[in-house]
Amino acid sequence: MGRYIIRRLLQFIPTLAGALFLLHYLASLAVQLNGNPARAMFGDRRPSEAMLAAVSKLYNLDDPCLEQVGNPCLGQFVNRVTNLAQGDMGSNFRGRPVTEIIADSLPLSMRLAVIALTVQILIGITAGIFAGLRNKGVIDYTVKISTVLIIAFPVFVLGKVVQTTVNVPVTNALRGSDVAPDWVAVFFSVSYSPNSPWLSLMVPGIVLGALGLATTARLTRTSLIENLHADYVRTATAKGMPRRRVIGVHALRNSLIPVVTDLGLAVGVLLSGAVVTEAIFNIPGVGFQLINAIRLGESPVIVSLVTFFVLIYLVVNLLVDLLYAVLDPRIRYE
Amino acid sequence: MRRPRTLTRAAALAGAVILTAAACGSSDDGGGSGGGDTDNASSEGGDYTGGEVRANLTSPQTLITTDTIEAEGSTVVSAVYSKLVDFDIDTGEVVHRVAESIETEDNQTWEITIREGLEFHNGEPVDADSFLRAWNFGAYGDNAQRGSFFYAVIEGFDEVQEEGSDITELSGLEKTGDLSFSVTLNSPFTTFEVALGHNVFLPMAQECLDDIDACNLNPIGNGPFKMASPWEHDVEIALERWEDYPGENTANIDNLTFSIYSDNQTAYNDLQAGNLDVLRTTPPELRDQARDQFTDRFIEVPTSQITVMAYPVYDEAFSDPKIRQALSMAVDRQKIIDNVLLGAFEPADSFIAPVIPGYQEAACEYCQHNPERAKELFDEADWPSGKKLQLHYPPGAGHDEWIEAVGIEIENTLGIEFELRNELEWAEHLNAREDEEMEGPYRSGWIMSYPSQEYYLKPLYTTGGSSADTGWTSEDFDRLVNEGDAAPSLEEAQEIYAEAEQILMEEVPAIPLFYGRSSAAYNDTLDNVIYNIYETNPSWTDLQVK
Numbered sequence: 001m002g003r004y005i006i007r008r009l010l011q012f013i014p015t016l017a018g019a020l021f022l023l024h025y026l027a028s029l030a031v032q033l034n035g036n037p038a039r040a041m042f043g044d045r046r047p048s049e050a051m052l053a054a055v056s057k058l059y060n061l062d063d064p065c066l067e068q069v070g071n072p073c074l075g076q077f078v079n080r081v082t083n084l085a086q087g088d089m090g091s092n093f094r095g096r097p098v099t100e101i102i103a104d105s106l107p108l109s110m111r112l113a114v115i116a117l118t119v120q121i122l123i124g125i126t127a128g129i130f131a132g133l134r135n136k137g138v139i140d141y142t143v144k145i146s147t148v149l150i151i152a153f154p155v156f157v158l159g160k161v162v163q164t165t166v167n168v169p170v171t172n173a174l175r176g177s178d179v180a181p182d183w184v185a186v187f188f189s190v191s192y193s194p195n196s197p198w199l200s201l202m203v204p205g206i207v208l209g210a211l212g213l214a215t216t217a218r219l220t221r222t223s224l225i226e227n228l229h230a231d232y233v234r235t236a237t238a239k240g241m242p243r244r245r246v247i248g249v250h251a252l253r254n255s256l257i258p259v260v261t262d263l264g265l266a267v268g269v270l271l272s273g274a275v276v277t278e279a280i281f282n283i284p285g286v287g288f289q290l291i292n293a294i295r296l297g298e299s300p301v302i303v304s305l306v307t308f309f310v311l312i313y314l315v316v317n318l319l320v321d322l323l324y325a326v327l328d329p330r331i332r333y334e
Numbered sequence: 335m336r337r338p339r340t341l342t343r344a345a346a347l348a349g350a351v352i353l354t355a356a357a358c359g360s361s362d363d364g365g366g367s368g369g370g371d372t373d374n375a376s377s378e379g380g381d382y383t384g385g386e387v388r389a390n391l392t393s394p395q396t397l398i399t400t401d402t403i404e405a406e407g408s409t410v411v412s413a414v415y416s417k418l419v420d421f422d423i424d425t426g427e428v429v430h431r432v433a434e435s436i437e438t439e440d441n442q443t444w445e446i447t448i449r450e451g452l453e454f455h456n457g458e459p460v461d462a463d464s465f466l467r468a469w470n471f472g473a474y475g476d477n478a479q480r481g482s483f484f485y486a487v488i489e490g491f492d493e494v495q496e497e498g499s500d501i502t503e504l505s506g507l508e509k510t511g512d513l514s515f516s517v518t519l520n521s522p523f524t525t526f527e528v529a530l531g532h533n534v535f536l537p538m539a540q541e542c543l544d545d546i547d548a549c550n551l552n553p554i555g556n557g558p559f560k561m562a563s564p565w566e567h568d569v570e571i572a573l574e575r576w577e578d579y580p581g582e583n584t585a586n587i588d589n590l591t592f593s594i595y596s597d598n599q600t601a602y603n604d605l606q607a608g609n610l611d612v613l614r615t616t617p618p619e620l621r622d623q624a625r626d627q628f629t630d631r632f633i634e635v636p637t638s639q640i641t642v643m644a645y646p647v648y649d650e651a652f653s654d655p656k657i658r659q660a661l662s663m664a665v666d667r668q669k670i671i672d673n674v675l676l677g678a679f680e681p682a683d684s685f686i687a688p689v690i691p692g693y694q695e696a697a698c699e700y701c702q703h704n705p706e707r708a709k710e711l712f713d714e715a716d717w718p719s720g721k722k723l724q725l726h727y728p729p730g731a732g733h734d735e736w737i738e739a740v741g742i743e744i745e746n747t748l749g750i751e752f753e754l755r756n757e758l759e760w761a762e763h764l765n766a767r768e769d770e771e772m773e774g775p776y777r778s779g780w781i782m783s784y785p786s787q788e789y790y791l792k793p794l795y796t797t798g799g800s801s802a803d804t805g806w807t808s809e810d811f812d813r814l815v816n817e818g819d820a821a822p823s824l825e826e827a828q829e830i831y832a833e834a835e836q837i838l839m840e841e842v843p844a845i846p847l848f849y850g851r852s853s854a855a856y857n858d859t860l861d862n863v864i865y866n867i868y869e870t871n872p873s874w875t876d877l878q879v880k
Contacts, residue, residue, distance in 0.1 A: 035761025041395075044779050045403070045793075046768065046801040047483065050495045054478035094395060095547065096567060104567065163603055171607035190604045191595070194569050282600045284568035292393070292596055 001325075004333035008318050012311070019310045020303070021072075024080060027299035028073040031066045037297035041093070059093060060300075080303070090300030092293065098304045101289055109278070109285035111198060113270050115205025120212045120266065125259065127213070128220025129252065135225055143221070147214035155273050159207050159280040163190060167203060191282035204281040208273050212266045219262055223255035230254075257327055264320030271309050384588045385879025387860065389612040389872075390601035391592035393568055397553045398546060399536040400472030400479040403783075405870060409614070410571055410592060411533045413874050414555035416581055418446065418465075418530045421868040426691040426785045428527055428824075431581065432460060432537070432556070434513070436530070441522035441820060447514040452580055454539040455560040462515040468538035470494070470503045481534035483800065484783070487526065489518045522820035524827045528786045531868070558585045558875050568594055583875045586862070590874055602855075611860055612872055616853040618678050618732065625677075628855045633865045633872075636680050638687040638782035639850025640790070643725070643740065643775035647843055648805030652775075656715035658842040659700040661723075661775070663708035664747035667847055670739045679848035685838045686790045687849055689867045690782065692828035698839040701846050705747045712748045722751045724774030728763040729756040733777055740847070767803045775845065778803075785868055787831035791815055795843060806843035 031037065038055045039047070047055070056062040065073040083090065089098035127147070131140040150158070170188040174180050186196045193200040227233060228251055236246045275287035282288075286305055293301035324331045394407035399415060402408050418433040430436065434447040452460035471477060473485040475495040485491050489506030493499060506518035519526060529535070537556065542549035552564040558581065559573040566572075571592040575585040593610065595601040598617045602624070604610040616624045616632070624632050645652040652658060667681035683701045686693050696702075725741050727733040734756065741752035755774070758766055766772060782789050792815050793800045797807040814834035821827035854872060856863055861878040865871075 033762075034759035035763075035765055037761060039764055040761040042403070042480070043764070044801060045483075046764075046803070047480075048486075048495070048800070050475050050497065051478070051480070051482055053497065054475055055480065058478045094393070094567075095550070101567075160599075163600070168603050168607045171609070175608050190607045190609060191593075191600050194566075279597050280600060282595050282597065282604075284594075288568065288596055 001333050005318070005322075008321075012314050015314060016307065016310060020081065020084075020307050021077065023303045023306050024077050024299075025072050027303050028066060028071070028076065029069070030297060031061065031299065032069045032071070034297070036061055036066070037093070040297070060090070080300075084304075089304040092298045092301045093296055098301050101301065102286065102305070102308060105284055105286045105289050108192070108197075108201075108283055109271075109274055109287060112201050112205050112208060112274060112278070112283065112285060113267070115198075115201055116209035116212075116270055116273075117263065117266070119206050119209030120216050121263070123209075124213045124216030125220050125256075128217040128259075129224060129247075131217065132221040132224030132228070132255075133247070135221075140221070143217050147217050150210050151214040155207070155211055156276045156280065158210065159204070159277055162203065162207055163280060192284070201283065204277050204283060208270060208277045211273055212263075212269060215262055215266075216259060219259050220255060223258050224251060227251045227255050253327055257324060260320055260323050260327065264317050267316045268313055271312070381586050381862070381878065382584070383586050383861070383878040383880075386589040386591065387587050387611045387874075387877055387879065388591045388593055388609070390595050390598070390604075390610055390614055391571065392596070392598075393594050394571075395480075396550055397565060397571075398479070398550050399538065399553075400468060400477075400481050400534050402533055403480045408533050409869070409871055410573075411536070411553065411555075412557070412869055412871075413559045413573055413590060414553050414557050414561065415533065415536045416555070416557040416579075416583075417533070417536055418448075419527065420583075421531055421785055423864060423866050423868070423873065426689065426868065428531070431583075433530075436527050438526075441524045441526070441822070442519050444517045444519070444526060445510065445514065446517065447511075450513060452556060453578075454537075454541075454554050454556050455576060456539055456541055456554050458539045458541065458554075460537050460556050461512050462509045464537035464539060465535075466503075466507050466509060466515060467540065467543055468536060469507060469534075471538065471543060472534055473504050474502055475499060479534075481532075484529065484532055484534045486800075487519050487521075487523050487529070489520055491520075524819060524821050524824060525784075525786045525788045527824070528788075529784045531784045558583055559590055562589065562591075568596075570594055585875045586878045587874075590877075605855060605857065608857060608859075610857075612854065612856045612863075612877075614854050614871060616855055618676055618853075621676050621678055621853055624853070624855050631856050631858065631863075633852055633854045633856075633863070634677075635852050635865055635867060636688045637850040637852050637867060637870055638689050638785065639779065640682055640685070640687050640781075640846065641679070641777065641779050641848045641850070642682070642685075642844040642846050643737075644778040644804045644844035645775055645842075646770065646772040646805060648770045649773065651718065651721065654715045655841050656711045657717060658845075660708045660712035660715065660748060661744055662700050662842050662845040663702065663704045663711065665740055665743045665845065665847065666703040668703070670736055670743070671848065674736045674739045675848070677851075678853065679851055682846035682849050685795075685835055685844070685846055686787050687782065690785050690787055690790065692787045692832055694832055694835065697836070698846065700839065700842050708747055717750065722753050724753050724755050724772075726755045726758075726763070726766075726772050726774060726776035728758065728760040728777075731760070737777060770803065770805055778844065781850070787828065787835065788815070788818060791831060791834055791838070792819075795838060804843045806841065808837055808841060811837045811841075 036056060038052060038059055038061050063073060063076055065071040091097045127143045131143040134140055167188050167190045171185060171190060174185045183199060186193065186199045187202050189200045233246060233251050236250050274285060275291050278285045278288040279291050289301065290305050325333060391409060392406045394410060395404055396402055396407055397410055399411055402411050416432050418431060420429045420431045422429050432448060432452060434449045436444060436446050438444045448460060454460060469485060472479045473482055473491055473494050475497055488504050490504040493501045494504060507515060509515045539554040542554045552561050558576060558579045560576040562572040562574040573590040575588050598615060601610060601613055602616060602620050605613040645658050647653060671677060671679050671681060683696045684694055684698045723744060725737050727737050738754060744750065745752055767776060780790060780794065794802055795806065796802060796812050796815050811834050814830055818827045818830035818834060821830055852865060852870060854865065859880055861880050862876050864873045864876045866873040
């Protein structure tokens with residue numbers, strides 16, 4: 001087990017290095033193709049050459065390789081990696097260190113992901129179990145139709161629709177009325193409020209979690225149905241074990257392996273979905289930072305943040321693999 | 335002396351330009367009774383209401399005065415600082431604020447005296463040093479302050495701009511007393527007094543200069559509001575009323591908080607939900623809805639923004655003024671505004687925005703839609719047969735639809751086909767403009783930094799102008815602009831600049847298309863909302879909470 005983990009961790013290094021180089025190359029290519037972001041900053045008001053040179057220098061955009069399309073800017077890459085190794089991820093165009101940006105925004109995105117995953121696990125697995133137990137029954141079809149309906153909406157549509165049809169009217173209705181306690185209004189607030197770090201993230205979290213509901217519910221259902229017909233379940237039932245224990249411990253535990261795999265992958269979906277959800281609900285998390293950085297062409301932020309996403313993805317997938325062993329005793333890591 | 339303010343309503347109804355100056359009180363008494371707005375806002379009238387106002391903001395680039403050249407940062411900076419001069423909301427006239435007097439004999443050497451007893455929020459005095467400190471810092475090349483080009487008129491600018499220059503101070507600045515200093519310009523420039531209304535000409539406290547990064551988060555100003563807490567990145571910038579503010583334009587409210595949004599649609603939803611009191615800019619696609627919903631609380635007045643399609647006059651096809659005139663007359667601006675731009679603009683009928691003193695209404699014959707005349711002019715000129723009109727603009731900035739509409743208008747009137755050219759991203763598009771690589775009219779926008787005609791003429795259309803890229807030149811025009819710069823008074827300068835603009839109206843180096851329109855909306859919890867077109871914001875000090 002220990003050796004397995006160490007081997008996996010060592011595999012992180014080439015993956016991260018590769019991702020870092022690709023990102024660096026793409027970020028340089030973006031400057032080479034789209035022009036100097038420092039120039040864009042001034043817009044129609046043209047800066048003098050000295051001015052443009054000074055601002056370009058400030059943002060490390062003065063390397064001549066940034067003018068040759070296709071040049072991988074290896075010198076800059078080496079600098080970047082050296083700085084990164086020393087914990088310096090550079091800064092954005094507002095002079096804010098990327099480390100500080102991540103430190104401020106990550107907790108928000110984590111909270112959002114926790115809420116989304118909780119929604120996905122609680123509702124998704126429960127719905128899947130009921131659907132699996134009543135195969136082709138009313139509940140099965142209800143779950144199928146409702147979850148497919150939700151997944152049919154892209155997240156930006158779902159987010160905006162919920163915001164304008166639920167949050168805005170509810171907030172308006174609650175204002176000035178003493179009936180509902182304050183937390184209800186916060187729960188339905190249109191945008192993130194730093195004073196209620198969990199409550200005001202509930203609606204965006206539910207929206208984000210709703211996206212993965214269909215997959216989780218369907219996977220649980222199929223897997224459960226399959227296992228209910230397995231020999232070991234029949235044996236368990238035959239020897240007189242209570243049904244609750246047969247389903248809850250024997251069938252379900254085995255059925256969760258594909259679901260857990262999917263949840264691991266869902267973290268990736270959550271990260272990308274968070275980009276959109278965070279923008280809609282004005283949550284200054286990592287996705288929000290990423291979208292702003294892309295808009296302005298802040299390559300230090302883009303490269304560091306996405307590398308960070310890659311790292312999270314790797315760690316989560318390692319955890320998922322380790323979870324298999326817990327769920328299924330037949331799986332062992334050597 | 336209280337005068338009812340109906341600017342927003344009247345303007346919304348009529349789409350009117352500026353209300354004619356019914357301004358009470360003279361504003362040029364040098365002592366700086368700040369003109370119309372201050373009379374109204376002064377605490378003597380008991381207008382103070384207290385309360386908190388929330389407004390939206392997009393993340394500013396910076397809050398350092400000399401580095402701020404965009405609307406978001408200057409919104410905060412203008413509330414936290416008090417400038418040497420402000421502009422009367424109704425007339426655009428210069429009103430002395432921190433300046434006791436601004437005097438000049440030859441319009442080249444300016445003697446600026448500061449009012450006595452002014453302080454920064456940290457207790458430092460606002461004196462001559464505080465101004466020299468700020469301007470020298472802003473102009474020094476290695477500091478890479480984005481507002482540095484505004485100091486280019488001051489003597490010694492080129493020397494301090496050089497990379498690694500040993501000279502760190504503008505030779506044109508000289509302290510002449512604790513509260514007075516003189517500014518020597520490269521050449522006479524009457525409009526300098528107006529230019530002083532830009533935020534790069536604000537003072538800076540020593541504490542700010544000592545730690546610029548800290549000052550960026552927590553600006554130390556001298557204005558009616560001060561920072562309640564440091565800038566919380568991507569969350570909010572909270573200001574509070576400065577109780578000891580010595581000026582006339584004291585704030586009527588206790589707290590002014592800017593909530594930072596990355597998406598204005600979310601801000602609009604928050605306004606509807608009542609979490610936001612003021613929405614500074616409504617997203618274009620929601621303006622119709624906002625107009626219906628907020629009715630008289632939706633402020634639509636012309637702004638200083640102007641959108642043109644500039645001609646690459648360096649291209650032979652556009653060297654004939656008749657072609658340029660014909661294309662300009664072929665476009666029905668109002669139709670495009672109504673059908674494509676959702677009423678977010680006004681048709682442009684000159685090269686200078688209507689809010690600028692000296693604007694000449696409907697003086698431009700070739701800016702009017704006149705298809706018959708357009709055809710005549712087009713037939714007289716020589717357009718290579720079969721040549722398609724190339725229309726250039728940067729992608730992803732919402733220009734596609736209206737530029738296509740412009741193309742269709744021209745095609746329908748003159749029978750030339752057009753091609754949309756948006757293959758170059760913003761920065762590359764700007765580079766191509768500078769390098770004179772455009773093959774047809776290209777979108778160009780301009781917004782004032784200070785309300786003067788000069789700002790719309792000199793940088794854009796003089797030979798070698800700092801932002802000129804059309805390749806159009808005219809000796810007469812250059813001469814008139816120079817004369818305007820050196821005119822003995824602002825009034826005379828206005829007349830000469832107007833004469834220079836006439837040449838543009840004749841020669842049409844660009845098609846004036848639209849003036850911008852404000853789109854602020856506010857909730858009925860607020861009172862006394864006066865839109866300041868020179869700040870493109872509601873006047874924060876005048877705001878009251880019901």
